[in-house]
Amino acid sequence: MGLRWPWPFCGFFSFSSYNSLVVGRSKSTATLLQWCPFIDDEFNCQKFGRPDTQYLKYAWQPDSCNLPRFNGVDFLMSWRGKKIMFVGDSLSLNMWESLSCMIHASVPTGKTTSVNQDSLHSVTFEDYGVTLFMYRTPYLVDIAQESVGRVLKLDSIEAGNAWKGMDLLIFNSWHWWTHTGKSQPWDYMSDGSGLYKDMNRLEAYYKGMSTWAKWVDLNVDPAKTRVFFQGISPTHYQGREWNQPKKNCYGEAEPLSGSAYPGGAPPAVAVLNKVLSTIEKPVYPLDITTLSQLRKDAHPSIYGEGSGTDCSHWCLPGLPDTWNQLLYAALIM
Numbered sequence: 001m002g003l004r005w006p007w008p009f010c011g012f013f014s015f016s017s018y019n020s021l022v023v024g025r026s027k028s029t030a031t032l033l034q035w036c037p038f039i040d041d042e043f044n045c046q047k048f049g050r051p052d053t054q055y056l057k058y059a060w061q062p063d064s065c066n067l068p069r070f071n072g073v074d075f076l077m078s079w080r081g082k083k084i085m086f087v088g089d090s091l092s093l094n095m096w097e098s099l100s101c102m103i104h105a106s107v108p109t110g111k112t113t114s115v116n117q118d119s120l121h122s123v124t125f126e127d128y129g130v131t132l133f134m135y136r137t138p139y140l141v142d143i144a145q146e147s148v149g150r151v152l153k154l155d156s157i158e159a160g161n162a163w164k165g166m167d168l169l170i171f172n173s174w175h176w177w178t179h180t181g182k183s184q185p186w187d188y189m190s191d192g193s194g195l196y197k198d199m200n201r202l203e204a205y206y207k208g209m210s211t212w213a214k215w216v217d218l219n220v221d222p223a224k225t226r227v228f229f230q231g232i233s234p235t236h237y238q239g240r241e242w243n244q245p246k247k248n249c250y251g252e253a254e255p256l257s258g259s260a261y262p263g264g265a266p267p268a269v270a271v272l273n274k275v276l277s278t279i280e281k282p283v284y285p286l287d288i289t290t291l292s293q294l295r296k297d298a299h300p301s302i303y304g305e306g307s308g309t310d311c312s313h314w315c316l317p318g319l320p321d322t323w324n325q326l327l328y329a330a331l332i333m
Helices: 027-034 072-078 090-106 158-163 201-219 267-276 289-293 319-332
Strands: 083-088 112-117 120-125 130-136 142-146 149-153 168-171 188-191 194-196 226-229
Touching: 072 090, 072 319, 083 090, 090 120, 090 130, 090 168, 090 319, 130 158, 158 201, 201 267, 226 319, 289 319
Parallel strands: 083 130, 083 168, 149 188, 168 226
Antiparallel strands: 112 120, 120 130, 142 149, 188 194
C-alpha cells in the first residue's frame, strides 16, 4: 500500500511563489497568535525584538486549488473528545505550539489546561475535551544507557508504548541524525547484535525510520488512528544553497522567489520517501520541504532565547502555521 495522499487531485504543495498579497491571516489573528501563552521563548521572535513583521504576512497559495482557511472552532468540534499527539524533535514542538496557538486564537476565552512532564507535554481545550500532546524523542528510536555508554538503538522503539491510544499521530525526525561530537546525545549505535561507533548518517536514518515503519504497521489501527509524517524541515545556515555564499538566515526579510530551491532537496527526503513507501498502513506525508526552503526569512535568527543564530527553528507565529493549515486541509478533505 505505501504512503497515501489525502488530497489526490489537489496540488497543495504545487505553487508558483509565495504571495504577500494573498489574504492568509488578519491583523487581529496575528496579534492573538503573538499573545499565545504556549509559545516558547526560542520561537518568540517578536518578544525578543525582531524589528520586521513582513514575514508574518506571507500566505501559501497552491496553484491548482484553494487552501481552506484554518477554523479552530471547527477543528475542535471535529475532534471533540479526541487525543492528538506530535512525536519527534524540536521541529515537532514548533508545529505543536503553532497548532495550540491557532486553536487558542479561535477560542481565546476558553478554558485550557497545560501539563509539562519530562518528555511529554500537553494542552487540553477543556470545553471540547481535545488534548494536544507533544512527545519529545528526536530519533523516534530509543537511546539506552548501557555498560559501554549511551547507545542509539536503531532497532528498538520501546518509547512507542506512549503513543498508543491516540486518534491522530504526527511524527517527525531528521535534524538530530546530523548532530556530531558533543552535540549528539549518544556514544554508540546498535543494530541487532552490531555495535558501531558511528555509521553513514543517512544509512542510520533509514534503519531507524524502518524500525518506526514496522511499529506503525504493528500498532496502528487505521479505523481508529490517522497517521501523518511532518516531513523534512530545512535549515538556512549555508547561503550558498540560494547562491549567496556569505549569508545565512540573519537579516533575511523576504522569501526566495520562484518555485524551486536552488540547493535542491535535502538527501533525507529520498530516504524518508523510501521508508514511507514500505508501510502497509496508511501514512499521510506533509511535504513541507520545498515550501519551507523558500522561507529563509522565517527563522528566529538572533531574535529568540539563547545565544547564536538559529536558522533551524521557525518564528511563531510564522511558517509552522502554514504546516498546520495544510494538516487541517488534509483532515477535512
